[in-house]
Amino acid sequence: xxxxxxxxxxxxxxxxxxxxxxxxxxxxxxxxxxxxxxxxxxxxxxxxxxxxxxxxxxxxxxxxxxxxxxxxxxxxxxxxxxxxxxxxxxxxxxxxxxxxxxxxxxxxxxxxxxxxxxxxxxxxxxxxxxxxxxxxxxxxxxxxxxxxxxxxxxxxxxxxxxxxxxxxxxxxxxxxxxxxxxxxxxxxxxxxxxxxxxxxxxxxxxxxxxxxxxxxxxxxxxxxxxxxxxxxxxxxxxxxxxxxxxxxxxxxxxxxxxxxxxxxxxxxxxxxxxxxxxxxxxxxxxxxxxxxxxxxxxxxx
Numbered sequence: 001x002x003x004x005x006x007x008x009x010x011x012x013x014x015x016x017x018x019x020x021x022x023x024x025x026x027x028x029x030x031x032x033x034x035x036x037x038x039x040x041x042x043x044x045x046x047x048x049x050x051x052x053x054x055x056x057x058x059x060x061x062x063x064x065x066x067x068x069x070x071x072x073x074x075x076x077x078x079x080x081x082x083x084x085x086x087x088x089x090x091x092x093x094x095x096x097x098x099x100x101x102x103x104x105x106x107x108x109x110x111x112x113x114x115x116x117x118x119x120x121x122x123x124x125x126x127x128x129x130x131x132x133x134x135x136x137x138x139x140x141x142x143x144x145x146x147x148x149x150x151x152x153x154x155x156x157x158x159x160x161x162x163x164x165x166x167x168x169x170x171x172x173x174x175x176x177x178x179x180x181x182x183x184x185x186x187x188x189x190x191x192x193x194x195x196x197x198x199x200x201x202x203x204x205x206x207x208x209x210x211x212x213x214x215x216x217x218x219x220x221x222x223x224x225x226x227x228x229x230x231x232x233x234x235x236x237x238x239x240x241x242x243x244x245x246x247x248x249x250x251x252x253x254x255x256x257x258x259x260x261x262x263x264x265x266x267x268x269x270x271x272x273x274x275x276x277x278x279x280x281x282x283x284x285x286x287x288x289x290x291x292x293x294x295x296x297x298x299x300x301x
Contacts, residue, residue: 007145007220008169012054012069015105018220019143019227020058020067027056028093029086037082039115048074051082055090057099061228066094069105072148078112079153084122091129094138100231101139102130104161109176110152123153130160131237139163139234143223144170145216149201151176162235164211165226166203167218168282172211173201199262199278204285208269208277209252217282 005018016025029035031049040047052074057066068090070077079087087104094102111119130140140161144150149171150158158164158172166172175183177191190196199205206212214229216222235241256265266274271288280288 003221004217004219005221006218007167007223008147008218010220011073012071012105012107015220015223016054016056016058016067016069019103019105019224020060020065021062024059025056025067026058027054028090029055035082035086037080037115039081039118043114045114051080051086052077053083053086055086057093057097060100060103060224060231063100063231064097065099065101065103065231066090066097067103067105070107070146070154072107072146075112075114076148077106077108077146077154078110078114079108079119079122079126080112080115081118081122083112084119084126087126088122088129091126091133091140094133095136098136098138101141101227101233102133103141103143103227104158105143105146106150106154106158107144107146107148108150108152108154109148110154120153123157126153126157127160130157134160134162134234134237137234139230139232141165141227141230143227144172144203144212145218145223146170149173149176151201152179159211163213163230163233164206165214165216165223165230166206166212167216167223168203168285169198169218170203171198171201172203172206177201195278196261203282204277204280205262205265207285207289208266208271210248215282215285222282 034049036047037051052071054069142158142161142164145167151173155172155174177197180189181191203215207215214226216226259265263274266277
């Protein structure tokens with residue numbers, strides 16, 4: 001009998017409970033403390049007593065970690081003032097306690113529109129706090145597999161982390177499909193075309209492009225196993241590294257900037273049968289990258 005448990009179908013607290021060592025999670029600022037958004041009630045909008053994000057500490061394979069999990073069922077995991085402040089506080093705690101990693105189970109459509117500038121400021125504060133943690137040599141790991149994807153400000157935050165782990169059903173991008181369609185028209189990007197959305201922003205594409213370090217199945221135990229391998233694995237945060245990232249992104253734009261579809265990019269990457277990528281399992285994609293049929297890196301572009 002299969003023991004697979006869908007990461008996407010779990011709530012934020014369920015994901016934390018299944019990811020960490022059993023019974024080790026201690027929540028910080030839980031619902032009972034009722035730290036709520038100061039804006040939503042004024043607007044007559046429902047609010048949540050944890051403001052849509054669970055934070056705390058626990059153990060992973062016997063090593064101490066700090067962890068945050070966004071709840072996609074509350075306003076799509078949108079980042080507001082309190083939501084962002086909880087994430088910032090967690091990163092600042094990491095500087096004091098120096099865990100083996102800070103894990104962020106990201107599921108967010110981006111900034112919570114109801115809180116406008118407060119949400120935008122929160123995103124910038126989270127990015128700064130995350131980079132402070134990285135500069136201290138503490139790895140930050142993004143685990144992305146929720147049904148709402150990881151878009152907007154959280155997409156930017158995710159790419160600031162040391163490592164990104166995605167499931168083959170996950171999505172990550174700076175702008176969500178509906179945002180692109182609204183700003184550039186349906187001819188540019190049809191948000192109702194689910195196949196187009198997944199092959200453009202999905203985990204398989206991000207893995208092949210090198211934006212995602214590990215691709216896993218939609219299984220919470222696969223996420224746990226991936227997170228364990230990344231404990232203590234920080235990446236140096238240097239000016240040289242940033243310049244190299246810019247060089248790679250420039251090379252990517254010059255090489256595939258004229259492609260009209262992700263399939264065209266996969267073909268240019270050297271994937272033998274790019275039209276089959278969308279139907280591949282995560283294990284098949286990993287094998288494809290390991291075989292060198294494509295380089296699983298933008299260096300190949």
